Amino acid sequence: MTRRRAGKGAAPGQEGRTSEMSAPSVGIFGLTGCAGDQLVILNCEDQLLDILRALEVKDFSMASSANDTESALDIAFVEGAVLSKRDEETLRRIRERAGLLVAIGTCAVWGGIAAMDRGMDREGLLRDVYGEAGLEFDTMAAKALHEVVDVDLKITGCPIEADELIAGIAGLLNGNRPLTVTTPVCAECKMQEHSCLLVESSLPCLGPLTVGGCGARCPGLGIPCVACRGPCMDANVESALATYEEKGIARGQLERKLATFAPWRSVATHES
Amino acid sequence: MKRTIEVNHLARVEGHGGIVVELDGNEVSDVQFKIFEGARLIERLLRGRSYGDVAQIVSRICAICSVAHSLTSLKATEAAFGIRPSAQTQGLRDLMYRGESIESHALHLFLLALPDYLGYPSAAAMVEKHGDAVAIGLRLKKLGNAIQETLGGRAIHPVNAVLGGFGALPTTRQLVALKDALEREREDCDRMIELLAGLPQEPFADADIAFAALRSSAWYGYYHGDLIDMLAAPTRQTFAAADYRAVATEEVVGHSHAKHSRFEGRPFMVGALARLAINGDLLRGRAVEAMQQLELAAPFRNPMDNNKAQAVELVNDVEAALATVDELLHAGLADEEPPSIRPREGTGTAITEAPRGLLIHSYTYDAGGHIVRADVITPTAINAASMEDHFRHAVARSKGGDDMARMLEMIARAYDPCISCSVHVVRKDHVA
Numbered sequence: 001m002t003r004r005r006a007g008k009g010a011a012p013g014q015e016g017r018t019s020e021m022s023a024p025s026v027g028i029f030g031l032t033g034c035a036g037d038q039l040v041i042l043n044c045e046d047q048l049l050d051i052l053r054a055l056e057v058k059d060f061s062m063a064s065s066a067n068d069t070e071s072a073l074d075i076a077f078v079e080g081a082v083l084s085k086r087d088e089e090t091l092r093r094i095r096e097r098a099g100l101l102v103a104i105g106t107c108a109v110w111g112g113i114a115a116m117d118r119g120m121d122r123e124g125l126l127r128d129v130y131g132e133a134g135l136e137f138d139t140m141a142a143k144a145l146h147e148v149v150d151v152d153l154k155i156t157g158c159p160i161e162a163d164e165l166i167a168g169i170a171g172l173l174n175g176n177r178p179l180t181v182t183t184p185v186c187a188e189c190k191m192q193e194h195s196c197l198l199v200e201s202s203l204p205c206l207g208p209l210t211v212g213g214c215g216a217r218c219p220g221l222g223i224p225c226v227a228c229r230g231p232c233m234d235a236n237v238e239s240a241l242a243t244y245e246e247k248g249i250a251r252g253q254l255e256r257k258l259a260t261f262a263p264w265r266s267v268a269t270h271e272s
Numbered sequence: 273m274k275r276t277i278e279v280n281h282l283a284r285v286e287g288h289g290g291i292v293v294e295l296d297g298n299e300v301s302d303v304q305f306k307i308f309e310g311a312r313l314i315e316r317l318l319r320g321r322s323y324g325d326v327a328q329i330v331s332r333i334c335a336i337c338s339v340a341h342s343l344t345s346l347k348a349t350e351a352a353f354g355i356r357p358s359a360q361t362q363g364l365r366d367l368m369y370r371g372e373s374i375e376s377h378a379l380h381l382f383l384l385a386l387p388d389y390l391g392y393p394s395a396a397a398m399v400e401k402h403g404d405a406v407a408i409g410l411r412l413k414k415l416g417n418a419i420q421e422t423l424g425g426r427a428i429h430p431v432n433a434v435l436g437g438f439g440a441l442p443t444t445r446q447l448v449a450l451k452d453a454l455e456r457e458r459e460d461c462d463r464m465i466e467l468l469a470g471l472p473q474e475p476f477a478d479a480d481i482a483f484a485a486l487r488s489s490a491w492y493g494y495y496h497g498d499l500i501d502m503l504a505a506p507t508r509q510t511f512a513a514a515d516y517r518a519v520a521t522e523e524v525v526g527h528s529h530a531k532h533s534r535f536e537g538r539p540f541m542v543g544a545l546a547r548l549a550i551n552g553d554l555l556r557g558r559a560v561e562a563m564q565q566l567e568l569a570a571p572f573r574n575p576m577d578n579n580k581a582q583a584v585e586l587v588n589d590v591e592a593a594l595a596t597v598d599e600l601l602h603a604g605l606a607d608e609e610p611p612s613i614r615p616r617e618g619t620g621t622a623i624t625e626a627p628r629g630l631l632i633h634s635y636t637y638d639a640g641g642h643i644v645r646a647d648v649i650t651p652t653a654i655n656a657a658s659m660e661d662h663f664r665h666a667v668a669r670s671k672g673g674d675d676m677a678r679m680l681e682m683i684a685r686a687y688d689p690c691i692s693c694s695v696h697v698v699r700k701d702h703v704a
Contacts (some may be wrong), residue, residue, distance in 0.1 A: 019445050029311075030287075030288075032310035033692065034332050034333065034335040034338070034478075034692050035286045035287060035334070035335050035336065035692055036332075036333050036335030036338070036428045036429065037335075039335045039336060039428055042379065042383065042413075043366075043375075043413070043417055043428070045410040045411070045413055045414040046414070047416070048390065048410065048662055049399060049406075052396050052399075057396070059392075060284075061281060061283040061285075062284070062286065063284065063383060063384075063394055063395070063396065064283060064393050064394035064396065064397070065283035065284055065394065065437045065681070066386070066393030066394065066397070079308075082310075083310025083311065083312065084310040084311075086308060086310075087310055090656060099492065112332070113312070113314065113317075113332045114310070114312040116315075116317045116329075117313065117317055123315050125317075126311070126313070128316055129315070134311075138310075139310055139311045140310075141583070142310075142312070158332065158429060159335065159428045159429060174636075189486050209557055212604050217426060217431060218406065218425070218431045218439075218567055220440075221425050221431065221432045221439035221440040222439040222440055223425075223432065223434065224437040225430050226325075226328050226431075228328075228429070231338055236556075253322070256321075256322075256325075257325065257419065260325065260328075260329060267438070
């Protein structure tokens, strides 16, 4: 099996097809998670048939029982986190097959809620839930995809935003690397002139530290951001922390909330 | 002669699972519904979390049932703290459930189950010859999502429903748009019933089935109520939500290291067919007609009829949602003062009907409002024992015919399993 890696900004190419624009071969996969990002794809009711015409979907077990599980793929979309040796093997096999591996959703990009146990005693947790038998299970602490294989593109969100996915697919079809938002939720919130839940209502809104792309959906509804899209690498962490402190939001409570969907450490230290 | 029938990876379902049936001659010697999902330990990870964080975390147990998980969570926490949401809040929550159910049933019926009946591997493959059917399914699905988005802020993992109420109420303009969409989709409901009435019957199983469901009040629904009805012919018994352990006794099952839910030693089924068995008397108008058109009548003895039961619910949900939206438009939405939230020590248990059946959340909080213990029982975990029972029954009934893998897959799909959900409670042997 040959591994085809698309270069930076390169279209996933297919040789030997001359008529129209060739449809890239695609696989859509889920590791351990809630299947929400695959569901976002199926929820594009108005665009679904067009998407299926533009792509040659070869392997998508949530939607089809006739899957080609061996052939090389131009693009693989993978959701979910790695929580077992089975997941790890599945992911390595997908990596071997795929030219471009796209992590979709917060679990795939950051580990997601199953990774809340980072730093906890995993054996103790398993014993708590399953007794001694738990130690025999094929299970491991949750990892994001990039902790196991090389990941070419990341589309975050819990779940991903349909618009971002569709724009991403359209970009790839036209040979462009999709743009992703790098500014915080806070920026999108300010643009819409919502009143600030942190500054004006002293609520623990995580918008200043969380990467945007959601259009500040939650603060727009008067609900504090819970950081479901993961950390914003361009956030002004020190300034935000000072504001939380000023508002009487305890550092412990804050870190716990932040660590729900992604490792807080990566924000504090600006690691990706 | 011994042989094994194996479905390595059950496709067109949510999550990762498989089926293994072992035969000794024509006798079934072992049946396993295997689960390959990793263990996320969500109930354990909730321990110590503050009450305000819980609904957003448990929503992630499953995307397709995320309204049910979020709202059952809120209902359980409110029960623990003695919070009584207003009638308006409860009405809007009921409407959110209708939206989720419409989306989930349309997805399951048209994109996951229908390809089996028409002989295709997927809905995408059906487009050329059965484009109309696919289009009906997608339109109904979109309607369900529109309801969820309008009330929950987004279709998957809703954010707008919070303890005691909602972040923001829908606007009149949004409600008018929903009313239009609901009225338009009535016609698709009729087409759906005609389509399903014309499909071949699949009499894979013919057996007594025990059913459990939330007993609805007034109009057949999914959110209101705190009583579980258990119909294990010839008896029908009622249990309070707080006594859920008396309904679902978990037993360790030797062959699979699984804990299966049983009632008095008997597997039972939850989901649309169970709801129809228990709340069928509360259906109205078009849904009653749909049942007749589909020739669906109690007592139900074939789990494949769960597909038809979902179609009846879809008709009922569109009618009930339309009535609710009409009422809201007529009365207008009040900008209510949210109830005050004071955490206290104690346990709260809530039951609702997720699209796939009875869902139970039970939380114990400390005085500061931190989770001490969380227990989540999902419909697919409850259904696992019943599903295995039906695999056994159907294989025995088919007398070792050659298309057994297809039959097993169709039965599994009729249960509409949600494997992400089930893994938290079914203590499966995760060694694949």
